[in-house]
Amino acid sequence: MSSIFAKFSGTASALGGLIESGGRNPFGVVIEKVVSSTVGVIENRETLLFGTNNYLGLSQSQNAVKAAQDAAAKYGVGTTGSRIANGTQSLHRQLEVQIASHFNRRDAMVFSTGYQANLGIISALAGKEDYLLLDADSHASIYDGSRLSTAQVIRFRHNDPDDLHKRLKRLEGTPGAKLVVVEGIYSMTGNIAPVAEFAAVKRETDSYLLVDEAHSFGVIGENGLGVAEAAGVEKDVDFIAGTFSKSLGTVGGYCVSDHPEMDLIRVNCRPYMFTASLPPEVIAATMTALDEMKAHPELRTQLMDNAKRLHGGLHRIGLNASKQVSPVVAVTLETLGQAITMWNRLLEEGVYVNLSLPPATPDNRPLLRCSVMATHTPAQIDKALEVFASVARECSVLS
């Protein structure tokens, strides 16, 4: 009998190598206790959290916790059904109305995760005759959405509106709608999309534009609506997708749009139709977190100040850190060995970051990916920088 697991032999040896060289499984880190938004206990040590995407610290919002408790007491802990069956309660519609109005859009669809929002909206929109144009560095959820769709999928070079333009021009005259998909802030590198330029290409070529603001919602733009707002091109963006699991600190995904056909998408969208809806306590916590985000714009200022501090600090130490300032700050390393040793030593010294390995990273190099929070104190950031510097010297990444 041939083993169904034979296909994992490459992964098995790679993972074995990772564990052997570093002493622990980098994909199996357990946060044993949450002390605050910025500190957790890992391996019995208090550890600074620099890899949680909890940009505004709202996962620990006491108001959101209270809202979740009240909602669970009132509605129970689950919906036991999908949005199109028994899984829509008044809370789901309230959240959709709140999200749509926050973005100043006609309608919103709420999904059970951000991953499913991309999977759902992309696969529902892009049909057999249509073309999907994806940034080459797109998140897995976007690639997976394109596979669930029946459309023809074309990649363009990362953050390169001219390359997109060239590829759309090649399609001139072919039937079918064209949907361009970009992210606001790229999750691995912190690169920010030049959306104004993408919007210009979209207008010229009569295509549709979807922006995944997963890492930029609550983070940039005057009202924290993301890169489209920051670039002043919201009207050119047909669909904004995003997640509650980062700046809002809960879980779930959404898509907002002014197109009146959203109710048709609801019944043509498998990842919306065939999975249970968000439980009441999550909806209630999300609505409260959104209110807090609105009431505290200073959180975004603190976040960007902290991002500058970490970004500037890593560059000053001499590490190859992200080019643009954003709350995602990645340090690129040349070899896998360096990345593994540094990641393990950082953790042992009380700093948790994400180890990101090819092919999930662009241009085949490993990354130590950090994410900053509004709730980090300057002293916590300086401590992390100190540990980064000493560990980098110890691992001969810096001399």
Place this chain on the structure above:
Amino acid sequence: MSETVDSVSALIIQKLLDNPKVPRDINGDCKIMEDLAFDSLAVMNFVMEIEDTLDVSVPLDKLADVRTVDDLAKCIVDLQNKG
């Protein structure tokens, strides 16, 4: 279009040889992932270069059926003839 499977295949091989890690004795029958040790991302990035040279876009679903250098050449020639 004047391009033939042979001419496109030759161009692909020439581009592949620009990469010093690729074995020197490759031919049209070589399997891109297995023989040249390209992962799926490397294949997609390589195809992007070919697309620019030949001014053609190869949709990802078409790539799913491509195993050898000649498969890729044939796929590109088909796309050019269609367009």
